[in-house]
Amino acid sequence: MSTDTKMRGGIDLGGTKIEAIIVDERNEVRGSGREPTPTDGGPAGVAAQMAKVLKEAAAAAEVEPASLAGVGVGSPGDVNDEAGTVANAGNLPDWTDAFSLAASLKDALGCPVHLGNDVQVATRAEAELGAGTDFSSLIMVAWGTGIGGGIVLDGRPWLGRGAAGEIGHTVVKDGGAHCRCGRRGCLEAYAGRGSMEDRARREVAKGAQTDLFTIMEQRGRTRLTSSIWAHALERGDHLAHELIDRAVNALGVGIASAVNLLDVEAVIIGGGLGVRFGQPMAERIEAAMKPHLFNDFRPPAVRVAGLGDLGGAMGAALLATG
């Protein structure tokens, strides 16, 4: 076992899975682990699972967790790195009150633990190590169950009063589709994987034909994952194409509005759907933005997240660089 204290850990805490990596000083991945996010046991149960996944990654990297320079965590919810707590972690079990995640992990792992917002750390990872390295200003769009966003201006994250980046709740159509947030016409109401699934279920209830749910059942899933959407598109499923077209249109409108406001150099498309669909879909989003760009003679570059699914964990590991 190595005791190289220049290695760092990164944990990406997602609603369905926990991903952990160990990176060296060049940010090369030396080991990784992945497990489902527990659906019960509350925050303590989730923290125990996080420690377990990090230990798996450390074992693969042949390093002791206690010898790591530190472990970073990218988490949903209200993250307070100073206090070491996470509250209101949306999709996670019974996680409303502030829970001392940093202390809990430090006890289990024996090294310093740093906390960050999941989308913000993924944005930093793309800016420093991924598709954004050529740009000093960018917007990252995390296209998944919801739609998150991260902003980098002059090479630094812009967090506002802590809550900047909610591009998913840009209103793309006043009075439009109902959003899971309770409002109407948000980008996420058209393009979030959750909202798309809600709509697919309503269409099926009204008699629409689709293979989406058949594929889901064949794979033993209970939700329409990114892979299921991709598979249905490949099969030429009409409803899947219709809902994705609608999502791409809304992404074009919402991202173009953000670009009109901020005039950034680049837009990075990440998140589960963004990474799964890759470059061809990023090009479709770029084309959908074009009609709405005020300075359409100088559009921003549009890129797929370069770190793929690992962006969250890579960004988390960057938190531990001090």
Next chain:
Amino acid sequence: MSTDTKMRGGIDLGGTKIEAIIVDERNEVRGSGREPTPTDGGPAGVAAQMAKVLKEAAAAAEVEPASLAGVGVGSPGDVNDEAGTVANAGNLPDWTDAFSLAASLKDALGCPVHLGNDVQVATRAEAELGAGTDFSSLIMVAWGTGIGGGIVLDGRPWLGRGAAGEIGHTVVKDGGAHCRCGRRGCLEAYAGRGSMEDRARREVAKGAQTDLFTIMEQRGRTRLTSSIWAHALERGDHLAHELIDRAVNALGVGIASAVNLLDVEAVIIGGGLGVRFGQPMAERIEAAMKPHLFNDFRPPAVRVAGLGDLGGAMGAALLATG
């Protein structure tokens, strides 16, 4: 005549009027002048008029133009301070090619001349001297013939690649109203004074009743100015109320989307209409934003521009502080 070189000049070059001021080192206005913007004579004619207005202001302040520390200009169009040129100045006569405005004014006035974008200098003025002094991050919305925007983050202007702030071309309704920019559903298509007038004319052509154009004719105007709108509202004019309600709703949607993205501390409502309507309308816009704010428990402060109509000229004068 004083030869106090700590005094500075500011010129606000608008589509209908040119406003100039002289300020002292405490940014107190010591003299001012105002003339219509020439409708012919091209850029050289406009520059000559600008010099004349600045000389009027200097005479009122009892200072020689040549003794000023400098004169700043807030201009529409593509402003290049380094080259001293302005190109594509939208509403100004025959002003497409780059014109050496700085050199022309320097010849006429005998002091250094600095150029800036009109909305950007007005934003800086509000941030440093007006309604924004308590905030380190804000969005300025210049609500006039069009809708411009300026952004201040961490106390500094955010210009992007030079064209940031186009909040008027945030899409508030995908596929919605036609905008003067040629696109659809832009905030400006609903709330710009130009678009509102276009719509009022169309409604009248379809038989709608309104006093708007009667008031316009009584005042010898050819356009619906901010005062005409205000007067019609006071009279209870139905069409005026309907169009303003529609504008306020669109402003609420578009500004809330910008706040969701940037999480700024404050929103400042300026421009001809914003200043003319004042606090009661700012409160209506604040209320219209509320339903669309993702973090509605912590809305930004919403304020009317504190420098009123002088913001543009005050901001221009700040350019000359070096």
